[in-house]
Amino acid sequence: MVVLRHISVAFSAAMAAVGTALFIALNIFYKRRVWSPESDYYTFREEEEERSEKQVLVLGLDGAGKSSVLQGLSGAGSRKGCRPTRGFNFISLHTPACQLDFLEIGGGEDLRMYWVDYLRRTHILVYVVDSSDRGRLPQAKDELHRLLKADTDLPVVVLGNKQDKPDAVSVPELREALSLSSVADQRKLFLLASQSGSDGLSRTCSLQKFQDLLLTLV
Ligand SMILES: Nc1nc2c(ncn2[C@@H]2O[C@H](COP(=O)(O)OP(=O)(O)OP(=O)(O)O)[C@@H](O)[C@H]2O)c(=O)[nH]1
Ligand SMILES: [Mg+2]
CATH class of the missing domain: 3.40.50.300 (P-loop containing nucleotide triphosphate hydrolases)
Incomplete structure (x- = not known):
């Protein structure tokens, strides 16, 4: 029983870690896709300075x-x-x-x-x-x-x-x-x-x- 409980705790911890990593990755990926006039303007400015x-x-x-x-x-x-x-x-x-x-x-x-x-x-x-x-x-x-x-x-x-x-x-x-x-x-x-x-x-x-x-x- 004790072994089973340890396995279950380890499994939950692993799932939580994977979930957190996924959340952070998705957040970074979608960061620029959240529209706001300011974010659009600054994205445009960054690109502008490059060219x-x-x-x-x-x-x-x-x-x-x-x-x-x-x-x-x-x-x-x-x-x-x-x-x-x-x-x-x-x-x-x-x-x-x-x-x-x-x-x-x-x-x-x-x-x-x-x-x-x-x-x-x-x-x-x-x-x-x-x-x-x-x-x-x-x-x-x-x-x-x-x-x-x-x-x-x-x-x-x-x-x-x-x-x-x-x-x-x-x-x-x-x-x-x-x-x-x-x-x-x-x-x-x-x-x-x-x-x-x-x-x-x-x-x-x-x-x-x-x-x-x-x-x-x-
Ligand atoms: N006769 C004449 N009408 C013009 C001329 N330039 C613009 N108009 C008219 O003036 C009106 C206002 O023009 P807009 O270009 O919208 O003015 P705007 O400065 O952009 O105005 P906002 O966006 O409200 O700040 C429109 O009905 C245009 O057709 C011009 O040189 N001659
Ligand atoms: Mg105008």
Whole structure:
């Protein structure tokens, strides 16, 4: 009887050890498969650093046209079907020099507080402004200057978007409204006019011109 009890205890201990080992192995195996926006983002970052990838952060108030610009860059064409971005939006552009990874964070009031968190992981900031939304230009200016203050070295390209609209402010007016002349001279800051129509960033700021500028800045 005593021998049988010893065998039973030894068997239970062995089963427990096998179970624990299996649990640990499965945990390691499935660790990266548990989805969360953060884990996805960091996995993407690890892979990005291994290859020659540069991140372009695309910010601006809600409705400025960030998703439409990305759609134009991706070659998707028409700006129809853009919905407000509730979290983030991502596209990659392959160029001979490197891969440009564009990351848009939604411009809604509730998302703007997270914008600064993404600055330290990015190589260029593209700030999109709705040139026809005259009433919100002061707000667009304040948000832009908050970002400029948070990272004083990051190259910035401001896109004065929706230039096709009849009430759009001109580029010189936009420079004034966004107080860009107050930005330090040594800062790499560019202001381009754009319109994200059916042929992408055509006419006022061609896709090629925009892309070439980004490549000189990364
Ligand atoms: N006329 C005109 N409309 C544009 C232009 N760019 C974007 N739009 C329109 O503006 C609206 C908002 O565009 P989105 O690209 O969704 O704006 P967003 O900046 O991504 O907005 P959030 O994701 O909410 O932060 C859409 O109805 C677009 O079709 C443009 O250059 N000209
Ligand atoms: Mg969007």
